[in-house]
Amino acid sequence: MxxxxxxxxxxxxxxxxxxxxxxxxxxxxxxxxxxxxxxxxxxxxxxxxxxxxxxxxxxxxxxxxxxxxxxxxxxxxxxxxxxxxxxxxxxxxxxxxxxxxxxxxxxxxxxxxxxxxxxxxxxxxxxxxxxxxxxxxxxxxxxxxxxxxxxxxxxxxxxxxxxxxxxxxxxxxxPGSKTFTLEILGRASHSGIAPEKGINAIGIAAASIARLKQGRLDDDTTMNIGIIEGGTATNVVPEKVKIVGEVRSFKPQRLEEELERVLNTFEEEVKTAGAAITKAIYEDFTxxxxxxxxxxxxxxxxxxxxxxxxxxxxxxxxxxxxxxxxxxxxxxxxxxxxxxxxxxxxxxxxxxxxxxxxxxxxxxxxxx
CATH class of the missing domain: 3.40.630.10 (Zn peptidases)
Incomplete structure (x- = not known):
């Protein structure tokens, strides 16, 4: 024994x-x-x-x-x-x-x-x-x-x-999880003298995030944007911003659907503003x-x-x-x-x- x-x-x-x-x-x-x-x-x-x-x-x-x-x-x-x-x-x-x-x-x-x-x-x-x-x-x-x-x-x-x-x-x-890292490139300008000449990268990110539902999307799926980094000074239209988030789901198809929804939303706002975007996707786990x-x-x-x-x-x-x-x-x-x-x-x-x-x-x- x-x-x-x-x-x-x-x-x-x-x-x-x-x-x-x-x-x-x-x-x-x-x-x-x-x-x-x-x-x-x-x-x-x-x-x-x-x-x-x-x-x-x-x-x-x-x-x-x-x-x-x-x-x-x-x-x-x-x-x-x-x-x-x-x-x-x-x-x-x-x-x-x-x-x-x-x-x-x-x-x-x-x-x-x-x-x-x-x-x-x-x-x-x-x-x-x-x-x-x-x-x-x-x-x-x-x-x-x-x-x-x-x-x-x-x-x-x-x-x-x-x-x-x-x-x-x-x-x-x-669930499985994928992390997305997005970098928006706008255009810097003096925010007081010539704000019209700038393209506000943080503003683009804010507009995109405002359109996205976060948290628990359904019984199987969650989405979260956890990191935002950007800007250099209060008197400069921010040229760059970095956004990092994740999508989790028990169902691979739902994970891909929500990830595509996130990417499409950011791309639409970037295009409207005349900015540029780079994307990197990392599979955390299956x-x-x-x-x-x-x-x-x-x-x-x-x-x-x-x-x-x-x-x-x-x-x-x-x-x-x-x-x-x-x-x-x-x-x-x-x-x-x-x-x-x-x-x-x-x-x-x-x-x-x-x-x-x-x-x-x-x-x-x-x-x-």
């Missing part, structure tokens, strides 16, 4: 969050993983994704035995620094947080701690089947690590330990939806049930490494681990949720 050591999981987690590693600088975490796994019956490799992401390390791939049919994943970077972190554990409530000066880094060092603990638990344990683990780079910025993963040939499904939902929930459906017959869905569902919980498949409007993996042809879900208030200084996780996540993970890798 395998039992979960709550103190060991916490110890691994606390060691991980002490490592300050933002996106593209995950090498200290990768080095920690290699040291942690020394002497264990696994094969550790690093892929070549760093050439694409710009990170100082590639993704770390860990193969137990044959590698099995599925992989457990988490990402090595944090959204903000954990430098000089002080971890506080409230023994009464079980709440794990910081002293408020930094984030906790549970997103996603808790996912990493769970997987490393499972690898440690699996050592010389005949009750646990072979599996693969992958630790990604650059999740917080571009999902670059998972997008550029050199997928192990034997893997058929992925379980991502990275959802802020509580244990018991898992994300089986998530949408996915798994049915109950997929292996990843079944692994998560059955493991949660085996942990004496009611499985709750949920949808999310956020993107994760699960989007990338599905886009690469590896059906994957994102498991709730209970890391709450991610990216904020009041980020926390309950110790009990940490243990429950480990138990769900154990039921995923336990021989059936």
């Amino acid at each position: 395998i039992t979960t050591d709550r103190h060991r999981i916490l110890e691994i987690f606390k060691n991980l969050v002490k490592i300050d590693a933002l996106s593209c600088n995950e090498k200290p975490v990768a080095d920690f993983v290699r040291e942690f796994l020394k002497g264990k019956s696994v094969t550790v490799t690093e892929d070549n994704s760093g050439k694409e992401t710009g990170s100082n390390t590639g993704n770390i791939i860990i193969k137990r035995g044959t590698g099995g049919k599925f992989m457990l994943t988490a990402h090595m970077d944090t959204a903000r620094t954990t430098e000089n972190i002080t971890v506080v554990v409230d023994e009464g409530t079980g709440k794990i947080h910081t002293d408020g000066r930094t984030i906790l880094g549970a997103d996603n060092r808790q996912g990493m701690a769970t997987i490393l603990y499972l690898i440690e638990l699996a050592e010389n344990n005949p009750e646990i089947e072979d599996f693969t683990a992958v630790f990604f780079t650059c999740e917080e910025t571009t999902l670059g690590g998972s997008k550029n993963l050199e997928v192990p040939a034997w893997v058929e499904a992925g379980i991502v330990f990275d959802s802020s939902h509580l244990p018991g929930k898992f994300v089986y459906r998530a 949408p996915y939806e798994l049915s109950p017959d997929h292996l990843a869905y079944q692994l998560a569902y059955n493991a949660i049930r085996a942990t004496n919980m009611e499985p709750q498949p949920v949808i999310s409007f956020g993107g994760s490494d699960a989007n990338s993996l599905n886009g690469l042809g590896i059906p994957s879900v994102n498991l709730g681990i209970g890391a709450q208030n991610p990216h904020a200084n009041d980020e926390f996780v309950m110790w009990e949720d940490m243990v429950t996540t480990a138990n769900i993970g154990l039921n995923i890798v336990r021989k059936k």
Whole structure:
């Protein structure tokens, strides 16, 4: 009978969050993983994704035995620094947080701690089947690590330990997203002496935005303009303005429709004003939806049930490494681990949720 050591999981987690590693600088975490796994019956490799992401390390791939049919994943970077972190554990409530000066880094060092603990638990344990683990780079910025993963040939499904939902929930459906960056070029002129000679780029942007509906467009689709940069002085008709926004949708066709609506609106206003525009489109992540017959869905569902919980498949409007993996042809879900208030200084996780996540993970890798 395998039992979960709550103190060991916490110890691994606390060691991980002490490592300050933002996106593209995950090498200290990768080095920690290699040291942690020394002497264990696994094969550790690093892929070549760093050439694409710009990170100082590639993704770390860990193969137990044959590698099995599925992989457990988490990402090595944090959204903000954990430098000089002080971890506080409230023994009464079980709440794990910081002293408020930094984030906790549970997103996603808790996912990493769970997987490393499972690898440690699996050592010389005949009750646990072979599996693969992958630790990604650059999740917080571009999902670059998972997008550029050199997928192990034997893997058929992925379980991502990275959802802020509580244990018991898992994300089986998530939207795709595309970012648009537009630059409008008007004409500068003195705003007091000769405003007629200018073409106001900010004015064009304002007219375009005023015509566009933003926010939740329907049950499946959102659009947001989040960045506007332009102008040089109050007495100069602004020559340039940069606009950055995104469209998200569960349905690829709706995503393309709304993106086209945005671009057409800006182009019409630019043409009317006699200005010029440049456009750049970047695919942030692809949408996915798994049915109950997929292996990843079944692994998560059955493991949660085996942990004496009611499985709750949920949808999310956020993107994760699960989007990338599905886009690469590896059906994957994102498991709730209970890391709450991610990216904020009041980020926390309950110790009990940490243990429950480990138990769900154990039921995923336990021989059936």
